[in-house]
Amino acid sequence: MQDFAHSFVLAGNLILQADAALVEIVGLSLQVTATALVVSAAIGLPLGAILAIARFPGRMVLVVLSNALMGLPPVVVGLTVYMLLSNAGPLGVLGLLYTPTAMVIAQSILITPIIIALTRQVIADLHQDYSDTFRSMVVPGHTAVAALLWDARYSLMTVLLAGFGRAIAEVGAVMIVGGNINHVTRVMTTAIALETSKGELALALALGIVLLLIAFAVNGSVALLRGAERSLVRV
Amino acid sequence: MSEVLSFPGHAPLKARTGRSALPLSVRQLTFRTEGIDILRGVNLSLESNDLTVLMGPNGAGKSVFLRLIHGLLQPSSGDIRWDGAPLSKAVRRSQALVFQKPVLLRRSVRANLSFALGLRGFVNRSARLEQALADSGLADLADRPARVLSGGEQQRLALARALILDPKVLFLDEPTANLDPASVLMIEDVIGRVRASGVKIILVTHDAHQARRLGEEVVFLHKGRVSEHSPADLFFNQPQSAEAEAYLNGKILV
Amino acid sequence: MKLVKFLCAGFLAAGIVLTGPGLTAQATDFIVVQSTTSTQNSGLFDAILPEFEEKTGIDVRVVAVGTGQALKNAANGDGDVLLVHAKPAELTFVADGFGVERLDVMYNDFVIVGPADDPAGIKGMTDAPAAMKQIAGAEAVFASRGDDSGTHKKELALWTEAGIDPADASGTWYRETGSGMGATLNLAAGKGAYTMSDRATWLAFNNKGNLAILAEGDDRLFNQYGIILVNPDRHPSVKAGLGQKFIDWLTGPDGQKAIASFKIGGEQLFFPNARGSTTN
Ligand SMILES: Nc1ncnc2c1ncn2[C@@H]1O[C@H](COP(=O)(O)OP(=O)(O)OP(=O)(O)O)[C@@H](O)[C@H]1O
Ligand SMILES: [Mg+2]
Numbered sequence: 001m002q003d004f005a006h007s008f009v010l011a012g013n014l015i016l017q018a019d020a021a022l023v024e025i026v027g028l029s030l031q032v033t034a035t036a037l038v039v040s041a042a043i044g045l046p047l048g049a050i051l052a053i054a055r056f057p058g059r060m061v062l063v064v065l066s067n068a069l070m071g072l073p074p075v076v077v078g079l080t081v082y083m084l085l086s087n088a089g090p091l092g093v094l095g096l097l098y099t100p101t102a103m104v105i106a107q108s109i110l111i112t113p114i115i116i117a118l119t120r121q122v123i124a125d126l127h128q129d130y131s132d133t134f135r136s137m138v139v140p141g142h143t144a145v146a147a148l149l150w151d152a153r154y155s156l157m158t159v160l161l162a163g164f165g166r167a168i169a170e171v172g173a174v175m176i177v178g179g180n181i182n183h184v185t186r187v188m189t190t191a192i193a194l195e196t197s198k199g200e201l202a203l204a205l206a207l208g209i210v211l212l213l214i215a216f217a218v219n220g221s222v223a224l225l226r227g228a229e230r231s232l233v234r235v
Numbered sequence: 236m237s238e239v240l241s242f243p244g245h246a247p248l249k250a251r252t253g254r255s256a257l258p259l260s261v262r263q264l265t266f267r268t269e270g271i272d273i274l275r276g277v278n279l280s281l282e283s284n285d286l287t288v289l290m291g292p293n294g295a296g297k298s299v300f301l302r303l304i305h306g307l308l309q310p311s312s313g314d315i316r317w318d319g320a321p322l323s324k325a326v327r328r329s330q331a332l333v334f335q336k337p338v339l340l341r342r343s344v345r346a347n348l349s350f351a352l353g354l355r356g357f358v359n360r361s362a363r364l365e366q367a368l369a370d371s372g373l374a375d376l377a378d379r380p381a382r383v384l385s386g387g388e389q390q391r392l393a394l395a396r397a398l399i400l401d402p403k404v405l406f407l408d409e410p411t412a413n414l415d416p417a418s419v420l421m422i423e424d425v426i427g428r429v430r431a432s433g434v435k436i437i438l439v440t441h442d443a444h445q446a447r448r449l450g451e452e453v454v455f456l457h458k459g460r461v462s463e464h465s466p467a468d469l470f471f472n473q474p475q476s477a478e479a480e481a482y483l484n485g486k487i488l489v
Numbered sequence: 490m491k492l493v494k495f496l497c498a499g500f501l502a503a504g505i506v507l508t509g510p511g512l513t514a515q516a517t518d519f520i521v522v523q524s525t526t527s528t529q530n531s532g533l534f535d536a537i538l539p540e541f542e543e544k545t546g547i548d549v550r551v552v553a554v555g556t557g558q559a560l561k562n563a564a565n566g567d568g569d570v571l572l573v574h575a576k577p578a579e580l581t582f583v584a585d586g587f588g589v590e591r592l593d594v595m596y597n598d599f600v601i602v603g604p605a606d607d608p609a610g611i612k613g614m615t616d617a618p619a620a621m622k623q624i625a626g627a628e629a630v631f632a633s634r635g636d637d638s639g640t641h642k643k644e645l646a647l648w649t650e651a652g653i654d655p656a657d658a659s660g661t662w663y664r665e666t667g668s669g670m671g672a673t674l675n676l677a678a679g680k681g682a683y684t685m686s687d688r689a690t691w692l693a694f695n696n697k698g699n700l701a702i703l704a705e706g707d708d709r710l711f712n713q714y715g716i717i718l719v720n721p722d723r724h725p726s727v728k729a730g731l732g733q734k735f736i737d738w739l740t741g742p743d744g745q746k747a748i749a750s751f752k753i754g755g756e757q758l759f760f761p762n763a764r765g766s767t768t769n
Contacts, residue, residue: 136330136334138327151340151341200695
């Protein structure tokens with residue numbers, strides 16, 4: 001198909017010329033998603049670890065809940081955040097609607113359950129290894145959580161990458177709460193949606209290719225970081 | 236004597252004051268899992284600091300017994316007391332167990348030791364750490380990830396990690412299985428010095444020679460029961476129970 | 490050391506987060522305009538807004554959604570100005586107290602497009618309902634927005650006039666895309682379907698395939714755009730002063746001239762017709 005080849009040429013040109021609009025959009029995408037990831041990790045990693053090792057009533061409910069919420073439809077998250085941040089909503093006074101912050105909130109809500117659920121699984125597996133040793137040494141709960149998170153850091157990087165991938169590729173939620181405003185809240189995915197609706201399929205696909213390249217770059221650098229250490233530390 | 240005191244950097248080892256952990260008193264201890272009685276009515280009383288060797292055929296329940304008296308398993312029935320007190324975190328904190336299959340943290344050798352050190356309010360941590368590395372012969376491997384160590388090195392690290400906690404009671408579950416003769420010697424040397432510093436040691440081993448070298452008393456476990464508890468000399472020269480005699484003669488016990 | 494590398498990675502992430510302009514920078518003065526995808530997709534805003542922004546220093550942030558959603562968002566106070574093309578709904582919006590007043594801004598028209606080989610034979614017709622009746626008679630595939638937008642409402646009105654209830658045929662020859670004009674045109678191009686589009690989106694649309702304009706020129710295809718200041722009495726957060734400035738400019742000589750001079754391929758897309766407040 002002609003559009004397809006054209007897209008690769010377009011994508012190449014956009015990148016090589018460091019197209020100003022593209023740089024801005026890519027920058028905002030990374031910024032919003034990186035922030036959402038930091039927020040989600042700060043909440044999801046400890047919570048996932050606690051769910052993995054603590055025994056308390058209602059724990060199974062939370063486990064099932066976080067697993068189920070992994071499949072949250074972005075549009076539902078977007079609508080919910082919109083209703084909260086709308087001027088007619090309870091948090092309207094904050095004036096966050098149609099700002100990057102609103103997008104960060106939406107993406108955080110979207111991926112925190114993923115981070116929690118996957119972290120819980122990773123930590124539970126490692127804890128099975130460690131639990132007798134920890135109990136024998138009488139390791140306090142918070143120390144155990146920290147130690148498990150640290151020792152599972154390579155697997156957890158994959159967990160964070162899963163969250164990053166879902167957040168940066170998501171369009172439904174950021175479209176609703178960000179509004180796809182040029183120079184303010186336009187990110188890669190909403191730009192792709194916009195170009196598609198203008199019938200600029202080649203350009204839309206080119207942007208998609210750039211998005212893919214970014215995903216490759218992020219995953220690649222993490223793999224390099226891991227590889228460098230894995231050569232020393234084999235599980 | 237001064238050499239004895241220099242072992243794993245613990246000055247406190249020598250001047251052990253305060254209440255002793257002993258005696259250990261086990262009454263009618265039963266442990267049942269999946270409908271099978273693994274221990275059935277074990278009675279045992281350990282009163283002195285003598286090094287106790289726990290022997291018995293595979294599956295006799297030795298490892299389970301250590302876990303029970305260390306408080307890692309809940310007995311199905313019966314009573315365990317250390318110096319009159321029931322098991323608790325505080326009791327466990329004064330003990331250390333080197334597992335039959337030690338689990339090391341996915342970190343460097345040094346980090347494994349410093350993690351353990353950080354658990355207790357020790358002063359002078361870095362000096363203790365360097366001392367422990369030197370004493371266990373792991374100084375050259377300090378920055379190596381623990382999980383790539385050889386089996387023998389891992390055993391040594393597990394022992395060093397247990398000792399750095401400065402326990403009053405030390406459980407060793409086959410600490411020299413699968414080791415080469417030099418490593419066995421090294422670990423036995425360490426055990427001897429720890430014993431001399433006044434720590435109560437309960438050692439599981441299948442190695443009769445090792446048991447003779449180190450043991451002061453022997454507890455023989457068979458089919459979930461204590462079938463013999465006697466001084467080491469007596470046990471090895473004149474075993475009182477038929478099971479122990481068969482075991483020592485290399486006869487398979489079912 | 491590992492720790493160092495991890496800290497580096499952490500700082501890198503934090504750096505991306507903090508140094509970028511988007512999260513921290515706030516333009517001093519801006520308004521939010523709730524408008525429609527068709528208006529945005531035509532490129533009109535990109536063409537005319539810089540002039541206003543330069544003149545006043547007010548940043549105009551356009552949120553482009555379907556008319557229905559734009560009305561709803563504006564009713565929630567999530568915008569200062571509403572610029573859509575669904576007159577009855579706009580008048581209701583004002584009557585319900587959500588808007589201050591409605592002003593005409595400009596118009597363009599709708600066209601009926603379809604595959605060039607025209608299986609329903611409507612080419613050259615100027616009677617829109619009649620053309621649509623013919624499409625229905627031929628059971629030729631027709632792509633409808635189906636999204637409660639201004640365009641969708643207009644299309645439904647034409648079906649009613651043609652005496653046809655397309656809902657009966659939903660899923661057979663009548664396809665409701667539930668999405669914007671662009672997506673609907675993409676579908677029509679892909680399936681060789683008929684559809685109704687506003688002329689501006691059609692002209693700016695870049696994936697026409699073998700679609701062509703087949704019927705146009707009916708008065709009933711007239712498409713009036715109106716502008717409304719969201720009622721600050723309802724929502725105190727509305728920037729009435731700035732919003733009014735934008736409305737004054739757009740309906741004033743400068744804005745009207747800017748609209749008229751916006752062309753694609755030499756063709757004018759929107760025809761300014763502001764004449765003060767409308768009363769009907
Ligand atoms: N968690 C458990 N669940 C079920 N059975 C268990 C469990 N732990 C131990 N057992 C069983 O209890 C018995 C005693 O096990 P234990 O590990 O104490 O043997 P041991 O005396 O240490 O043997 P070895 O000399 O081989 O180490 C075995 O038959 C074992 O299969
Ligand atoms: Mg065992």
